[in-house]
Amino acid sequence: MxxxxxxxxxxxxxxxxxxxxxxxxxxxxxxxxxxxxxxxxxxxxxxxxxxxxxxxxxxxxxxxxxxxxxxxxxxxxxxxxxxxxxxxxxxxxxxxxxxxxxxxxxxxxxxxxxxxxxxxxxxxxxxxxxxxxxxxxxxxxxxxxxxxxxxxxxxxxxxxxxxxxxxxxxxxxxxxxxxxxxxxVTPMRPRRTLVLGADGQLGRALQSEMPDADFAGRSRIDLRDPATLDAVRWSDYDTVINAAAYTAVDAAETPEGRAECWAVNVTGLAELVALTARHRLTLVHVSSDYVFDGMKSGPYAETDPVAPLGVYGQTKAAGESLVGLLADHYIVRTSWVVGDGDNFVSTMAKLAECGVDPSVVDDQVGRLTFAADLAAAIRYLLGARPARGIYQVTGSGAPSSWADIARSVFALLGHDPARVTGVSTEYYFGGKQAAPRPRNSLLSLDRISATGFAPRDAADSLADYLEPLIAAPAGTGQEG
CATH class of the missing domain: 2.60.120.10 (Jelly Rolls)
Structure with a gap:
């Protein structure tokens, strides 16, 4: 010039x-x-x-x-x-x-x-x-x-x-x-989404919701083993969904469980966060209502301070802090997840069918989150790309106790809901090794709703989940 x-x-x-x-x-x-x-x-x-x-x-x-x-x-x-x-x-x-x-x-x-x-x-x-x-x-x-x-x-x-x-x-x-x-010429494929924790309830739901993603179970990528993370060719991906976690909340209170819970939910997650930062990936991380102590009288907002009661909640709160350092992230905080496999709803369905009258905790309140609905919310966030940060996702509708949900399961399957007896948390866990649980697990859905995503009513999702059992003749032994 x-x-x-x-x-x-x-x-x-x-x-x-x-x-x-x-x-x-x-x-x-x-x-x-x-x-x-x-x-x-x-x-x-x-x-x-x-x-x-x-x-x-x-x-x-x-x-x-x-x-x-x-x-x-x-x-x-x-x-x-x-x-x-x-x-x-x-x-x-x-x-x-x-x-x-x-x-x-x-x-x-x-x-x-x-x-x-x-x-x-x-x-x-x-x-x-x-x-x-x-x-x-x-x-x-x-x-x-x-x-x-x-x-x-x-x-x-x-x-x-x-x-x-x-x-x-x-x-x-x-x-x-x-x-x-x-x-x-063979066209170059776009970068893909990698899902960790593919064997869990949410991982299986994501396989249905996002079939083009790459799914890795624990046998391939174990957050406790940095070598399995180093073996990934990260340049193939633009997004990672971390649905892997140590979730045995009661075992986490034992010396062995405490170490393993921190190894997966914090130490391993820290390595994943470093890798996603290095390769400029979007990280979607799934967190829990256990980051709160449950003392609030109304729904918890994303901005409420965390105050976990037990080891599991402490590791999930620490994990949120790590993921929050990333430039491009979504923390999806949820509660009471029900999906494919053994879970509270399927257990209640079996007890109803077998003639067992259960005692169920009635002083913990929240809303069920069905894995399929949670997977749909994650896919929505990745498509809509609202502002980064924490988004709470559960079913919508009226809050319920675990005993209320058990009675709904019995009623939907044609059994007498009065067979379910409500008991206190202290009574239910008396004499057992158990983690402290938040009494109030109700999460505000205002932020995710403001983006245009409408969480399904938990009662409707429960009825849909049980539909195969409702339609099955009594005594067939089919499970949810």
Whole structure:
């Protein structure tokens, strides 16, 4: 840029390829040369570029006009600019989806940059001798990462790129000459969601709600074992849902259980938080009403101070503090979860069928949360992307005690609800090793409702959950 010439204003231009943005950069020149802010995080994020977290800065020097490189789609985001000379840039969308094969071209000099999202093929041709091509990337190069590249041939007829210098008159690498045509390209898959705790009630519900996610049970990823976390190729994912936890609240009060509860819910979670921060992932973490002491007279809000009574609640409160440090997170606080497998509702159904008249605690109040409804809320949050933070999700409707719920189960299955006897917590756990439990587990649903998600009435979800048993003839032995 020459002295006295007015620099461009910093501006962002959208293109036909989703996520591919051209950036106009102010270049300030005088008699000594010129200066520019090539990447200025605060200004460019405010402009609309993603905060993509570059970790590597590379420079490709091209001695001769006509040097042509590409078309390479890499498994990371890239920010391209020119330090000296000029290039003709070409980008081809090689991601799965409707925009696959879309082409964008532009000429770049030091006053222009391009943000290239993961999976978009990148190529350029130098228009001057001594061109220095600069790019930032947000993953470190490795041989394993290179194996995930996708390529298309520079001369592909479908893309039809109008190279300023005919390719037969350019310098190209042998490898670039051998790249496939567009019709032979396997599109790059989008980053996926990884679900930890796939074997639990919520994990199984998420498998139905989000079938395209990757599900990992404890045999694959165990939060107590850092090696299982280190073995994950995190660049394949953009979101992690942590449905894994130590939930044996009574065993957590024993010396062995206390250590294991902290190892999973805090120490292991801390390692997961560090990894999600390093790889700029969204973390959805499931927490519990046990972070409260249950002394409040009304529903707990997300902003109420935590005051856990027992070891399990203490670890869940500590876990919330760890996850809350992340730039991109959702903490989904819930209570009284019922899903596929053994749980309170299925136990009451068996007792009703077997003729057992149970004694059930009647001085703990809350609302059931069905795993399918909780999974739907998590999927909603990831789609709607409201402000980060804590969102409480339970069933809606009137609060109930455990004894009230047991009576509803009996009544829905055609049994006399009077067979259920309500007892105090002290009476029920008398003489047993038991964790302290919050008497009030009622969680406010105002924040999640304000985003547009309407939690289902817990009574309706209970009736739907029991429907297979209601429809079954008495004595068939079918279970919920």
């Amino acid at each position: 020459n002295a006295g010439q007015t620099p461009r204003k910093l501006a962002l231009r959208e293109t036909a390829i989703p996520g591919l943005r051209i950036v106009d950069l102010p270049v300030h020149g005088d008699n000594r040369g010129w200066f520019k802010e090539n990447w200025q995080r605060e200004k460019m994020v405010a402009l609309g570029l993603p905060d993509f977290g570059p970790v590597q800065n590379n420079i490709s020097f091209n001695a001769m006009r006509g040097t042509t490189r590409g078309i390479h789609a890499e498994p990371w985001d890239k920010y391209v600019s020119v330090a000296a000379g000029r290039i003709f840039g070409a980008w081809v969308d090689l991601r799965e989806g409707d925009s696959f094969g879309t082409v964008v071209t532009a000429e770049l000099d030091p006053s222009t940059a391009v943000f290239v999202p993961r999976g978009v093929g990148n190529a350029y041709q130098t228009l001057e001798d001594g061109t220095a091509y600069v790019y930032l990337v947000n993953e470190h190069w490795s041989a394993e990462a290179q194996a995930a590249y996708t390529f298309v041939n520079l001369a592909d007829e479908t893309a039809g790129i109008a190279w300023p210098i005919p390719l037969e008159h350019t310098e190209r690498s042998v490898r670039d000459l051998g790249h496939p045509r567009l019709g032979e």
